[in-house]
Amino acid sequence: MADDDLATLGTGTEAPQTTAHPGTGPLDPAPASVPRWVGAVLTAGLVLAALNLRPAITSLGALMEEVRDGLGMSGTVAGLLTSVPALCFAVFGIAAPRLARRFGAAGIVCAGMAAIALGVLVRPFAGGTAGFLAASALALAGIAVSNILLPVVIKTFFPDRVGSMTGLYSMALAMGTSLAAALTVPVTGALGGGWQAGLAVWAALAALAVVPWLAVLRRRPPQEAPAPGAAREDAPAVRITRSPTAWSLAVFFGLQATAAYITMGWLPQIFRDAGVPAGTAGVLLAVTMAMGIPLSFVLPRLAARMRHQGVLAVGLGACGLAGYAGLWLAPAAGAWGWALLMGISNCAFPLALTMIGMRARSAAGVVKLSAFAQCIGYLISIPGPLLVGTLYQHSGGWGLPIALMAGLMVPQIAVGVLAGRDRRIEDEGRQAVRA
Known part of the structure; x- marks a missing residue:
């Protein structure tokens, strides 16, 4: 299989079905045609790309005080x-489907890794706040398009292993998040203590991620023309905004992202205000984030074997509610338990990614659903951390913020159950056309 298969994503047309695997769309090439080297190189590229989707963010968080002063x-x-x-x-995620149609998803992921490397390398030395923000935006643009298109790469090249490959991708993403948070400060010290070097060093990991994607692109054969008289069927337009499943997934994605950003931004402060030492509070956050490494590998594999993933959304939400209750009642006494529960709850992210790959029949459907769910979801998540900070500042305690967090978990569970139903957006698109 070559990358030209990906160049057809989102065109609205599909060739006749080439594989009998259930749940895959006509854009999915026959697994028998995949050269072994492509699978190995793409797996390496997938892991390296996932490792780079968060260090630009978490490394900055670790050195925020030094960056502000500098x-x-x-x-x-x-x-x-x-x-x-x-x-x-x-x-930036909105542009991903159009870019994939023109250049191919693998080509855009390759460009995204290059943008991350350049943005992370340049921003510490850009000179001033404006330059720092502009270079950060470049890196975040690369992350945004890769966020959208990596599930599409999985659906296209690994149609019979969506769960396991999504698990591998999610595990690598969680590992990159944890490594950057844990290693940025000691690496900065080892490099002489300058925050510029501590931030720029992560560009090397992004540059390494470019290599496997270039290897795939260099071996791409010419686009084959259809045989004369070969039939091609126009797929019915997927009206993504009229799909209940798409909206359920978008809201679920947004609420889980809200919970994750609040946890990363405020959990240590909750523990510190309860009397937990600052060093221990940081370790508790690391434990919460590290829980995602093994669970992000296991959960998608389990979800892919189930017809209805709603029960998993309920279970993860219940862990979140229990964790919030503990933070309300005894934040210091049961700190380790609450950190573990919050870490389990935050694994709603790999569940959302898995459901994106399962709620569409074709790669073209996945790219539309991935772009819609993630773009709408990230917009939903923006106010959460700011609102928690405002409530904390004006109430003088954590009662109201924790109540807000627990309150948001209830609709997250509800829409997770709806998103977990065995539906496909293409089928809902046909129903919308008939209506």
Whole structure:
């Protein structure tokens, strides 16, 4: 299989079915035609790309105080930085389907890795807050398009292993998140203590991720023309905005992202205000994030074997509610238990990615659903961390913010059940056309 298969994504036309695997669309090539080297190189590329989807964000969080001092950044601008990633993911992610139609999904992921490498390398030395933000936006644009298109690559090249490959991708993403959060400060010290070097060093990992994608693109054969008289069927237009499943997935994605950003931004402060030492509070956050590494591998494999993933959404939500209850009642006494529960709850992210791959029949459907669910979802997630901070500041405690977090978990469970139903957006598109 070559990357030209991906260049047809989102065209609205589909060739006749080439594989009998259930649930795959006509854009999915026959697994028998896949050269072994392509699968191995793409697997390496998938893992390396996933490792790069969060270090640009979490490395900055680890050195935020030093960056603020070094650039003379105001507290307001520094606070807004916590919402900039979600905004960029939503804004730049909209362009991903159109770019994939023109250049192929693998080509855009390759360009995305290059953008991450360049943005992360340049931003510490851009000179001033404006240059820092512009270079950060470049890196976040690369992350945004890769966020959208990596599930499409999985659906296209691994149609019979959506669960296992999504698990591998999610595990690598969680590992990259944790490594950047844990290693940025000690690496900065080892490089002489300058925050510029501590941020720029992560560009090397992104540059490494470009290599396997270039290898695939260099071996792409010419696009084959259809045989004379060969039949091609126009797929009915997928009216994504009229799909209940698409909206359920978008809201589920947005609410789980809200919970994740709140956890990453405020959980250590909750523990510190309860009397937990600062060092221990940081370790508790690391434990919460590290829970995603093994669970992100197991959960998608389990979800892919189930016809209805709603029960998993309920279970993860229940862990979140239990964790919030513990933070309300005894934040210090049961801190380790609450950290573990919050880590389990945050694994709604790999569940959402898995459902995106399962709720469409074709790769073209997946790219539309992935773009819609993630762009709308990240827009939904923007106000959450800011609202929690405002409630904390004006109430003087964590009662109201924790109540808000628990309250948001209830609709997350509800829409997770709806998104987990065994539906396909193409089928809903046909129903919308008939209506």
